[in-house]
Amino acid sequence: MSVVTTLNFGGRTEEAVEHYRAVLDADVLMLMRFRECPDPSFSKPGFEDKVFHATIRIGTTELMGSDVGCEDPDAKTHFAGFAFAVRAESIENAERHFAGLSEQGRVLLPLAETFFATRYGIVKDRFGVSWKITVAGEAE
Numbered sequence: 001m002s003v004v005t006t007l008n009f010g011g012r013t014e015e016a017v018e019h020y021r022a023v024l025d026a027d028v029l030m031l032m033r034f035r036e037c038p039d040p041s042f043s044k045p046g047f048e049d050k051v052f053h054a055t056i057r058i059g060t061t062e063l064m065g066s067d068v069g070c071e072d073p074d075a076k077t078h079f080a081g082f083a084f085a086v087r088a089e090s091i092e093n094a095e096r097h098f099a100g101l102s103e104q105g106r107v108l109l110p111l112a113e114t115f116f117a118t119r120y121g122i123v124k125d126r127f128g129v130s131w132k133i134t135v136a137g138e139a140e
Helices: 015-025 089-104
Strands: 004-010 027-033 051-057 061-066 084-088 106-112 117-123 130-135
Touching: 015 027, 015 051, 015 061, 027 061, 027 106, 061 117, 084 089, 089 130
Parallel strands: 004 061, 084 130
Antiparallel strands: 027 051, 051 061, 106 117, 117 130
């Protein structure tokens, strides 16, 4: 058995996929738009170009994303109660990932040396998803 997180980006899934591809080196494993869905019951007029389903891989972790449900005007995208933890291989990678995720986002804890890691910081990205960036190793 495996558990994979699926995020609903409220109509911004393609933007999120491209952003994570650029700043986290995510691989796009699959992206299907509503117009490509083989089951016509999932057809949504005006949503043909929205993402029905996407799967990306960041390192060894797969995430799924979708715009399903974004047609509901009362639906609000809200990510709370969790954060993705990225274990960067180097300070340079951590700084690049942190800077990219911070773009149009909000830094909750600046990336810095701590007593438990060479670098650690928390950022909420432009989509409202929280990320904890870590470079393992003791501070010098």
